[in-house]
Amino acid sequence: MNWWISIAFYLLQNSLRRWIEQPLALCAKLTIAALIGLLGAVMIGGAAYLGEELERQLASRDALTIHITENITQRHVNARLAEDDAEPAAWQALASEILLYDRPPRIARIDQSGEASLVALRDPEKLGYPDSIILLSHRKPPGAPVVVSVEDERFEAKVMRPRGEIEKAAMGNQEWVVTSTRRLAPLLQGGFSRHILLQARSVEDIERIHEITDALRLVEERNINVRSSLPLLLELRRIQSIQRYVLVAVTIGTALVLGLVCGALAWMEFREERYLLALIRSFGVGRLMLLWHAVAENCLVAVSGVVMGLAMLAVFAATADLSALQMDWLDGATIFLSRETAILVFGALCGGLLSCIPVWIGLRKPLGLVLK
Amino acid sequence: MMLACRSLTYRYPGSDTPVLDGLDLEIHPGITLLRGYSGCGKSTLLRLLGGLLRPSAGSIEAAGFPPPGSQRFLRSSCAIVFQELNLLPIASVWRNIALSCRIAGVPLDDGRDWLDRLGLVAFLHQRVEKLSGGQKQRVAIARAMCKSPPLLLLDEPTSGLDDDNTRIILNATTRFADNTGAICVIASHDHRVDPIAHELVDFHRILPAAEQPAPLD
Known part of the structure; x- marks a missing residue:
């Protein structure tokens, strides 16, 4: 050996003896670590819940959907209708879903049921619609024939349901008479509005889209407007950064308090x-060996205490009626398995390490002064 | 192998008066006895020789040794027996000896031999807390000698011991010094140690009269 x-x-044997002979010191370390772990987990859990809830709420309100509108005047119509797919492709790169359509300043009338928006799609077949005149409707039975009149002309159209989520979001409660840009070109000649509906992947993409549209407005003098939840999303990001600060503060706090308390006891x-x-x-055993033992002992006690605190919280979450206490967010599994909990344990480890500083200082004293 | 103190001075932290002041001394293989009244600096000199304290001024030349105080020096070149509390508590006699042998890198049989010579084989598996003062001191001596260190430092090894225990310890020390040719330095004011010393360093003569305690009437 x-x-x-x-x-x-x-x-190790000596530590066990000390723990048995002086259980109060060990209990104090464990209790303090457990209380800090408990408190930290509640704070982290609360902050995480707040952030997640905000994100969930925003997602349910299509927070990442952006609506770009551009008014194209008569002077630019031909150029804009003749342009290739480069610009739509550039928008596509910033979105998970995209819907690009043009709307002339005309209203389509549908026999006996009122008005519908007139919409031109560059390539309807790509979106799963036939290259004919169709009525996208939530209300009318699919496949039913309807007569659509635009100004003095009348057309026959077939009713369809909108296929994609993004079309549904763009339509809202309206009905759309949809056809290809090619067919609708005569009505677009007097000018039209181009709409681009994007489902962005992240807040950063929305910021980029805003930057691009700002540049288009300034450099190419295009009459372009963007509607998005960017201010709200930036606020969310601020809240998320606060969440991170809370996490860092809890971690540092855990480390410091554990370091101070366990350090004093150590x-x-x-x-x-x-x-x-x-x-x-x-006997010739180095300082590092003894310090290593102190580190292992203090880290073990600090981490065990924090884990005990988390376990107490998990047991509480599993047995208490959280709904009655209005603490539904206190989900035991989330508390135990989250990244934040791992950081809390990391804080405890740092606390264990910090508590060894006095030991290290003590070990630097000349042996001859101790062995008097 | 030789130890030489050159103008060795040591002052404890917070104290103005040096315990040792400009001490010049050469220590050769064999048993050297440091004798003097309590507080004259015998134990301090032992700690300085073992590298457990650093001189305030002057130096210790340790020819043929690793640097005093280094791990290598303490593991295999030097063994120190303190006045009391020499043994690891909550451990058996054998564990104390085995640990010392392992750290020094010597065969465990050497440890057993020394326990045998010091009459401790019967207590091999006994916890050290259960031993008498004399037995503890003998275990400490065995723990030190089993390493076969070229430098053995004993601080009051017979203090408070009966004649039987003292005789066993002194015999073992003589045998160790004779067999290994090591430097053995004993700090003691016990006159029973005098006969085994090859050299005697009398602190009464080294220290100036002003620093010596007044004689009793």
Whole structure:
């Protein structure tokens, strides 16, 4: 057996003896670590819940949907209708879904049921619609024939349901008479509005889209407007950064409090043990070996305490009627398995490490002064 | 192998008066006895020789040794027996000996031999807390000698011991010094130690009269 294994075993045995002989010091360390773990987990859980809830709320309100509108005057109609797919492709790169359509300043009338918006799609077949005149409606039975009149002309159209989520979002409660840009070109000649509906992947993409449209407005003098939830999303990001600060603060707080409390107790224990440790050092055992033992012991106690606190919280979450206490967010599984909890344990580890600083200072004292 | 103190001075932290002041001394293989009244600096000199304290001024030349105080020096070149509390508590006699042998890298049989010579084989598996003062001191001596260190430092090894225990310890020390050719330095004011010393360093003569305690009437 290596000498350092023998020493490690001996030090472990000595720690166990100390814990048995002075259980209060161990209990104090564990209790404080458990309380800090408990408090930290509640704070982290609360902050995480707040952030998640905000995100959920925003997602349910289509917060990542952007609506770009551009008014195209008669002077630019031909150029804009003749342009290739480069610009739509550029928008597509910033979105998970995109719907690009043109609307002339005309209203379509549908026999006996009122008005519908007139919409031109560049390539309807790509979106799963036939290259004919169709009425997208939530209300009318699919496949039913309807007569659509635009100004003085009348057309026959077939009713269809909107296929994609993005079309549904764009339509809202309206009905759309949809056809291809090619068919609707005569009505677009007097000018039209181009609409681009994008489902962005992230807040960063929305910011980029805003930057691009600002540039288009300034450089190409295009009459372009953007509607998005960017201010709200930036606020959400601010809240998320606060969440991160809370996380960092809880981690540092955990480390500091554990470091101070466990450090004070470790120092008291070290003062009692210093003769023994000096004696071991006088055999030729290095300071690092003894420090390593102190680190392992203090980290073990600090982490065990925090895990005990988390376990208490999980048991509470599993047994208490959380709904009655209005604490539904206190989900045991989330508390135990989240990244934040791992960071809390990391904080406890740092606390364990910090608590060894007094021991390290004590170990630097010349052996001859201890072994008097 | 030789130890030489050159103008060795040591002052404890927070104290103005040096315990040792400009001490010049050469220590050769064999048993050297440091004798003097309590507080004259015998134990301090032992700690300085073992590298457990650093001189305030002057130096210790340790020819043929690793640097005093280094891990290598303490593991295999030097063994120190303190006045009390020499043994690891909550461990058996054998564990204390085995640990010392492992750290020094010597065979465990050497440890057993020394326990045998010091009459401790019967207590092999006994916890050290259960031993008498004399037995503890003998275990500490065995723990030190089993390493076969070239430098053995004993601080009051017979203090408070009966004649039987003292005789066993002194015999073992003589045998160790004779067999290994090591430097053995004993700090003691016990006159029973005098006969085994090859050299005697009398602190009464080294220290100026002003620093010596007044004689009793």
